[in-house]
Amino acid sequence: MNRPASTTLQNQVPDTVRSDVRTISLIGLAHGSSHFFHLLLPPLFPWLIKDFGYSYAELSVLVSLFFIVSGTGQALAGFAVDRFGARPILFAALTSFGVAGLIASTATGYSMLLAASFFAGLGNAPFHPVDFTILNKRVSQQRIGHAFSVHGLSGNIGWALAPLFMAGITTATGSWRTACFCGALWAVTVLVIMVLNRDALDDRAAPADAAAAPKTAASAAAVPQEHPMAFMKLPSVWLCFSFFFWSTCALSAIQSFASPAMQAMYGLPLSVTALIVTGYMLCGAAGMVVGGFLVGRVQRLEKVISICMLGSALLLLIVGTGWLPGMVAVVVASLAGLGTGLAGPSRDMLIKRAAPPGATGRVYGTVYSGLDLGFCLAAPVFGYMLDHQMNNTVFYGSAIALALSVVSAVIVGDGVSKKSKIAMAAA
Structure with missing residues (x-):
């Protein structure tokens, strides 16, 4: 016996809501983590100066390196996302954050701090092309505005929490190395959450708006193939x-x-x-x-x-x-x-x-x-x-x-x- 169309629609709507909320929440967590790693080292500068004797000018190079690597890598990461999909790039980025935290926690000098900043910047690079590709592909149109809102909000939360997390752990334990190691653990924890929920991050799956899928497919077929650099x-x-x-x-x-x-x-x-x-x-x-x-x-x-x-x-x-x-x-x-x-x-x-x-x-x-x-x-x-x-x-x-x-x-x-x-x- 066939179910009425209205009943089928009622069953689909909650599924779509749950799917959207799940994807939005995961991307929010990932994006907040990327902003967290913007500030992996800067809150620790007073302790680094005390232990190593560096100046603020020397330590500011760590910040500049982070954004140089992130900015250069971000432009290139967009091509990788379009070619290989957003999900594997996201996993690689979180892994790079974990590496950055581990290197920082074992740093014995300036070169290792530079290496930590490099891997943190490398991890940060793909996040915007990854996040927006997944959101645009997975979230239904009626909630895409809210998805963008949560994405921006989570970034601000990441910025706000990082100094409290890093400086707080350092003050409580007396060791900035412990704070960096806890930062690495945070990255690994988020990575595990993403892997366990990888089906909600699959940007190669069907569009969130199932009804629009045929139209989307037809439109895509109608668009002539352009050179990857045409944009x-x-x-x-x-x-x-x-x-x-x-x-x-x-x-x-x-x-x-x-x-x-x-x-x-x-x-x-x-x-x-x-x-x-x-x-x-x-x-x-x-x-x-x-x-x-x-x-x-x-x-x-x-x-x-x-x-x-x-x-x-x-x-x-x-x-x-x-x-x-x-x-x-x-x-x-x-x-x-x-x-x-x-x-x-x-x-x-x-x-x-x-x-x-x-x-x-x-x-x-x-x-x-x-x-x-x-x-x-x-x-x-x-x-x-x-x-x-x-x-x-x-x-x-x-x-x-x-x-x-x-x-x-x-x-x-x-x-x-x-x-x-x-x-x-x-x-």
């Missing part, structure tokens, strides 16, 4: 790269230099100004949650991005003037994170719309390498500003960088809109 000619790819570069320059300034800059400007103790980074990241996380709902309700995503990012830029400009009372300035600077968080899911969806068929991994890998370049180049620029008592320019520079990122987003959005109209007219 590099698309202006939208480099505009998205530019967006990430400028927005990350602003983030780098806030993460690394906003606290000492505000201390000098407003006369607040570092214990108070350090709250800026925490507040900025927490507001960003809250914004990402709300931003996930906006993605499914707004067609012109560049408008959401523009309003949110310009709002954040305005708040940072106000802080840079020095006009506000000290604690009010801390709150206002923290609230600037809300706008960048709100824009996050819309940003990721805009890149998805701009990516040509079959090149998702390559596009995300290339675009997100702008993030690594931003971290690499912004640090010495804003560090120079602080060294020369140009404290307010840290906030002015962040605001200008956010405004420049908006320009890129608007141009990409216009291009996507025109392409959509042409496709509708042809249909």
